[in-house]
Amino acid sequence: xxxxxxxxxxxxxxxxxxxxxxxxxxxxxxxxxxxxxxxxxxxxxxxxxxxxxxxxxxxxxxxxxxxxxxxxxxxxxxxxxxxxxxxxxxxxxxxxxxxxxxxxxxxxxxxxxxxxxxxxxxxxxxxxxxxxxxxxxxxxxxxxxxxxxxxxxxxxxxxxxxxxxxxxxxxxxxxxxxxxxxxxxxxxxxxxxxxxxxxxxxxxxxxxxxxxxxxxxxxxxxxxxxxxxxxxxxxxxxxxxxxxxxxxxxxxxxxxxxxxxxxxxxxxxxxxxxxxxxxxxxxxxxxxxxxxxxxxxxxxx
Amino acid sequence: xxxxxxxxxxxxxxxxxxxxxxxxxxxxxxxxxxxxxxxxxxxxxxxxxxxxxxxxxxxxxxxxxxxxxxxxxxxxxxxxxxxxxxxxxxxxxxxxxxxxxxxxxxxxxxxxxxxxxxxxxxxxxxxxxxxxxxxxxxxxxxxxxxxxxxxxxxxxxxxxxxxxxxxxxxxxxxxxxxxxxxxxxxxxxxxxxxxxxxxxxxxxxxxxxxxxxxxxxxxxxxxxxxxxxxxxxxxxxxxxxxxxxxxxxxxxxxxxxxxxxxxxxxxxxxxxxxxxxxxxxxxxxxxxxxxxxxxxxxxxxxxxxxxxxxxxxxxxxxxxxxxxxxxxxxxxxxxxxxxxxxxxxxxxxxxxxxxxxxxxxxxxxxxxxxxxxxxxxxxxxxxxxxxxxxxxxxxxxxxxxxxxxxxxxxxxxxxxxxxxxxxxx
Numbered sequence: 001x002x003x004x005x006x007x008x009x010x011x012x013x014x015x016x017x018x019x020x021x022x023x024x025x026x027x028x029x030x031x032x033x034x035x036x037x038x039x040x041x042x043x044x045x046x047x048x049x050x051x052x053x054x055x056x057x058x059x060x061x062x063x064x065x066x067x068x069x070x071x072x073x074x075x076x077x078x079x080x081x082x083x084x085x086x087x088x089x090x091x092x093x094x095x096x097x098x099x100x101x102x103x104x105x106x107x108x109x110x111x112x113x114x115x116x117x118x119x120x121x122x123x124x125x126x127x128x129x130x131x132x133x134x135x136x137x138x139x140x141x142x143x144x145x146x147x148x149x150x151x152x153x154x155x156x157x158x159x160x161x162x163x164x165x166x167x168x169x170x171x172x173x174x175x176x177x178x179x180x181x182x183x184x185x186x187x188x189x190x191x192x193x194x195x196x197x198x199x200x201x202x203x204x205x206x207x208x209x210x211x212x213x214x215x216x217x218x219x220x221x222x223x224x225x226x227x228x229x230x231x232x233x234x235x236x237x238x239x240x241x242x243x244x245x246x247x248x249x250x251x252x253x254x255x256x257x258x259x260x261x262x263x264x265x266x267x268x269x270x271x272x273x274x275x276x277x278x279x280x281x282x283x284x285x286x287x288x289x290x291x292x293x294x295x296x297x298x299x300x301x
Numbered sequence: 302x303x304x305x306x307x308x309x310x311x312x313x314x315x316x317x318x319x320x321x322x323x324x325x326x327x328x329x330x331x332x333x334x335x336x337x338x339x340x341x342x343x344x345x346x347x348x349x350x351x352x353x354x355x356x357x358x359x360x361x362x363x364x365x366x367x368x369x370x371x372x373x374x375x376x377x378x379x380x381x382x383x384x385x386x387x388x389x390x391x392x393x394x395x396x397x398x399x400x401x402x403x404x405x406x407x408x409x410x411x412x413x414x415x416x417x418x419x420x421x422x423x424x425x426x427x428x429x430x431x432x433x434x435x436x437x438x439x440x441x442x443x444x445x446x447x448x449x450x451x452x453x454x455x456x457x458x459x460x461x462x463x464x465x466x467x468x469x470x471x472x473x474x475x476x477x478x479x480x481x482x483x484x485x486x487x488x489x490x491x492x493x494x495x496x497x498x499x500x501x502x503x504x505x506x507x508x509x510x511x512x513x514x515x516x517x518x519x520x521x522x523x524x525x526x527x528x529x530x531x532x533x534x535x536x537x538x539x540x541x542x543x544x545x546x547x548x549x550x551x552x553x554x555x556x557x558x559x560x561x562x563x564x565x566x567x568x569x570x571x572x573x574x575x576x577x578x579x580x581x582x583x584x585x586x587x588x589x590x591x592x593x594x595x596x597x598x599x600x601x602x603x604x605x606x607x608x609x610x611x612x613x614x615x616x617x618x619x620x621x622x623x624x625x626x627x628x629x630x631x632x633x634x635x636x637x638x639x640x641x642x643x644x645x646x647x648x649x650x651x652x653x654x655x656x657x658x659x660x661x662x663x664x665x666x667x668x669x670x671x672x673x674x675x676x677x678x679x680x681x682x683x684x685x686x687x688x689x690x691x692x693x694x695x696x697x698x699x700x701x702x703x704x705x706x707x708x709x710x711x712x713x714x715x716x717x718x719x720x721x722x723x724x725x726x
Contacts, residue, residue, distance in 0.1 A: 073534050086521075086527055100302060100307045101307050
C-alpha cells in the first residue's frame with residue numbers, strides 16, 4: 001500500500017538559521033503518526049512546508065502517491081498550533097466558510113455543518129457569535145471546521161495544547177474514529193506520554209533533523225536494552241547481590257533490574273528465582289522520553 | 302467557487318451586513334440633501350420677516366425705505382429677505398425713546414430698531430439695534446437698501462434723476478459659461494469648484510478609511526489566529542487579494558449609493574421643485590465621463606494604498622505597533638491637501654501637471670483636475686499607466702511581506718526585518 005504522505009529531504013533556513021535540515025519521513029496509510037520533539041525542533045516549519053504555507057528551500061512533499069498540488073490541500077484537514085476563528089462571525093457561518101474554503105459542494109455543506117453542530121451539542125448555538133461562546137465550545141467548533149470537508153489526511157500541530165480535559169477526551173475520540181475509518185493522522189507534540197498512548201509510528205526530531213523514526217512498538221523493543229521489571233518479596237538487597245545483576249532501581253513498589261553484560265533474560269530469571277519469590281517478571285520497555293533523551297545523546301546534535 | 306471568491310465574499314458580506322456601514326452610507330446623502338434642501342426651507346421660513354421699527358429724524362429716509370422694500374419683496378432673484386417696517390416718529394426725548402425701543406425688543410414686540418439720526422447725510426451713519434446680530438443676510442440686504450435710498454436722496458438733492466442714474470451705473474453681470482468637449486455648460490463656476498472638492502474629499506476619505514479597514518482586517522485575522530487556518534487552503538496571495546477585492550466591493554457599494562443619491566438630489570426637476578438652487582449656487586452636472594474617471598482613480602488609488610495597509614497589518618501585531626507605518630501612508634495620501642488650492646485655481650499649471658503625474662498623488666490630484674477642467678488625453682494616459690505600474694510594484698512587494706508576516710507573532714519587527722522578508726524564497 002502506498003504511503004499517504006512522504007517528505008523527502010526537506011530543508012528550510014531563516015536568516016541563516018537552519019530550521020529544518022533534511023527531514024525525510026514516510027507516513028503509511030491508516031496510521032497515527034507522531035512527529036515528536038522539543039519546542040524549536042522544526043516540527044511546525046516541517047508541517048507548514050507540508051501544507052504549502054511556506055516553500056521549502058529544498059526537498060519534496062508527496063501525498064496520496066504523487067507530488068503535492070494545491071488541489072490536494074482540500075483532502076487534508078489542518079489544525080495549526082496558532083489557531084482561532086473569526087470572533088464576529090456566527091458559528092454556522094464560520095463552518096460554512098471553512099467548508100467552502102475546502103471546496104465542499106454547496107448542497108452538502110449545510111447538512112454537514114448542522115450534523116457537526118448536533119454531534120457537538122452546539123445546535124442551539126448555531127446563530128451565536130463565536131465571541132459569545134466559551135473557550136471550550138470554540139475549540140469544538142475549530143475541530144468541526146477542520147473535519148467538515150472529511151479529509152483523508154489529518155495534520156494536527158500540537159493538537160492538545162490549550163485544551164480542557166473534556167475536549168482532550170473529545171479530540172482523542174475523534175482521532176480514534178478517524179483512524180477506525182481507515183484514514184491517516186499526522187500530529188506533532190512535545191509531550192512524549194501523549195504520543196506514547198496514541199501513535200503507531202513516530203519520528204523524533206531535534207534541531208531540524210529526524211534522529212529516529214519507525215514503528216513505535218519496534219523502536220521500544222529494540223531500544224529496550226537489557227533491563228527488566230521485577231515484582232518480588234525483596235527491597236533489592238538480595239537481588240543486587242547476584243553476580244548476573246548490574247544495577248537495581250526501586251520504583252513504584254517494583255524493581256527495575258539491569259542485567260550484567262552477557263546475561264540474557266532466561267539466565268537472569270533463573271538466578272532470581274533462586275534467591276527471591278518472583279511474582280512478576282517482564283521486559284522493561286523504556287519510556288519514549290528515555291528513548292528520546294538517549295537518541296539525542298547518541299546523535300550528538 | 303474559487304478560494305479567492307470565497308474569501309472576497311466573506312470579507313464583503315461581513316462588512317456590508319453591519320449597521321455601521323449603512324449608517325455611514327446613508328448619512329452622507331442625508332447631509333447632502335440637507336445642504337441642498339435646508340437653505341430653501343430656511344429662506345421660506347424667514348419670510349415671516351424681521352419686524353423693524355424705524356425712527357427717522359431726517360424725515361426723508363423712512364418712506365423711501367418702505368417703497369424700496371416693497372419693491373424688493375416682489376423681485377424673484379434678489380436676496381430673500383422680508384422686512385416689516387414700523388415707522389416710529391422721533392420723540393423729543395431721544396434717550397427715553399431709545400430706552401423704550403430697547404424695552405420693546407426685549408419684550409419681543411419687535412426684532413430690531415433702526416435709528417436714522419439727523420446727521421445721516423453728513424456722516425453716513427445709521428444705527429441698528431437688534432436682539433440678534435447674526436442674521437447676516439438680512440443685515441446685508443438692509444444695508445444695501447439703506448445705501449440705495451440715501452444715495453437716491455443725494456442724487457435728487459443734486460438735481461439728478463435717481464432712477465436714470467441707477468440704470469446708468471448698473472453693475473454688469475458676468476455670465477459664466479464653461480467650455481467643454483460635451484458642449485458649453487452654463488453656470489458651473491462655484492458648482493464645479495464644489496464638485497471638484499467633493500470628489501477629491503470622497504476619494505481621499507474612502508481610500509483612507511477602506512485602506513485602513515484592510516489593515517484592521519489583517520490585524521484581526523492575525524490576532525484571532527485564524528490566518529494560518531485559512532492559509533492552509535488558500536495561498537497568501539489569494540488571501541490578500543480576496544481581502545482587497547472584498548473591502549473594495551464594500552467601498553464601491555457605498556460610493557455607488559452616494560453617486561446615485563447625488564444624481565437624484567441634483568436632478569433638474571427636483572431642483573426646480575424646490576425653487577432655485579440655494580444662494581444662487583448652480584450645482585455642476587456629474588457627467589458619465591467624470592464618474593468613470595472617478596471610479597478608475599478610486600480603484601487604482603485603493604489598490605496602491607490598501608496593499609500597503611495590508612502589508613502593515615500583516616507585519617505587526619496591533620494597531621499601536623502599526624502606527625508608524627500608517628502615518629507614512631497617511632502623509633502621502635494627505636499631501637495633496639497642501640497644494641489642492643493652487644491646482645484648483647490653475648489646473649494647467651506646472652505644479653498641477655507634475656503632482657498629478659506622481660503615481661501616489663495621481664488618484665486625488667488628477668481627479669481634482671478632471672472635475673475642474675479635463676486634462677489632455679496624454680496626461681490622463683500617463684497618469685493611468687503610472688498608477689497601474691505603481692500598483693503592480695506595490696502589490697508585488699506587499700504580497701511578499703504579507704505571506705511571511707501573517708505567520709509571525711510576538712515581537713514587533715523592525716523595518717529592516719520586514720525588508721528582509723521580501724527576499725525569502
